[in-house]
Amino acid sequence: MKIALFSDIHANLPALEAFFRDVDGRNIDSIYCLGDLVGYNIWPNEVVNEIKKRKIPTIAGNYDFGIGRMSNECGCAYKTDHEKDNGKVSISYTNFLMKDEERAYLRTLPAHIKVEFQLNEDKLNLLLVHGSPRKINEYLFEDREEKSMLRIMEGADADILCFGHTHKPYHRVLNSGIDGQDHFRHAINIGSVGKPKDGNPQGGYVLLTINDNSSILDKDSINVEFIRFDYDVETAAKGVEDSPLPNEFADMLRKGG
Numbered sequence: 001m002k003i004a005l006f007s008d009i010h011a012n013l014p015a016l017e018a019f020f021r022d023v024d025g026r027n028i029d030s031i032y033c034l035g036d037l038v039g040y041n042i043w044p045n046e047v048v049n050e051i052k053k054r055k056i057p058t059i060a061g062n063y064d065f066g067i068g069r070m071s072n073e074c075g076c077a078y079k080t081d082h083e084k085d086n087g088k089v090s091i092s093y094t095n096f097l098m099k100d101e102e103r104a105y106l107r108t109l110p111a112h113i114k115v116e117f118q119l120n121e122d123k124l125n126l127l128l129v130h131g132s133p134r135k136i137n138e139y140l141f142e143d144r145e146e147k148s149m150l151r152i153m154e155g156a157d158a159d160i161l162c163f164g165h166t167h168k169p170y171h172r173v174l175n176s177g178i179d180g181q182d183h184f185r186h187a188i189n190i191g192s193v194g195k196p197k198d199g200n201p202q203g204g205y206v207l208l209t210i211n212d213n214s215s216i217l218d219k220d221s222i223n224v225e226f227i228r229f230d231y232d233v234e235t236a237a238k239g240v241e242d243s244p245l246p247n248e249f250a251d252m253l254r255k256g257g
């Protein structure tokens with residue numbers, strides 16, 4: 001089974017349209033969205049409606065959760081007063097743009113999606129979250145201590161944990177086995193479609209392949225492919241610059257963070 005996983009569109013319609021063009025040519029079996037449809041750009045309603053039109057199973061990101069409730073708080077971890085001020089503009093403008101039906105959709109999004117496979121007389125649990133299983137806006141960066149990451153995954157009974165939120169893709173394989181018995185777990189940050197932060201302005205997503213021989217006992221039996229695709233960054237950046245949003249958001253799109 002080939003599964004496409006994408007996240008963190010952040011109202012970037014040109015990026016989402018380019019993502020669909022790319023993924024539609026890859027003969028996937030299923031597709032999931034890990035949230036943060038809105039914020040930081042001018043097309044939140046259009047993005048929501050594209051997701052709805054395709055009937056894509058989607059979980060709530062922290063931005064979706066806040067905007068769905070017309071909150072002035074997105075749960076973002078801004079580090080400086082300047083970032084907080086820019087963030088307030090984004091939240092305010094997104095709340096201004098959102099229409100009632102699209103906002104109501106955001107309120108209905110689930111917190112996580114769990115898919116249980118029965119393979120090789122054993123289960124294989126795939127858990128999709130936005131930030132972490134514990135909190136919608138918890139950041140799981142690549143340098144998180146292995147013991148901490150394993151504790152989170154074991155607590156959630158996740159053999160494959162897929163998440164977004166940091167906008168920085170990576171794949172870590174950890175072994176939680178005991179007494180010489182392997183139990184491999186995969187922590188996968190799927191990156192961002194519409195607001196990458198890894199220095200690459202291309203949009204990104206993941207193709208996860210699970211075969212009939214995939215097993216927690218074999219770390220190489222699960223394939224994770226990071227896909228990058230071009231999109232019209234200038235149109236997305238111009239959308240920001242022609243709006244009340246801070247021009248810095250446009251610069252971030254051009255620079256990939």
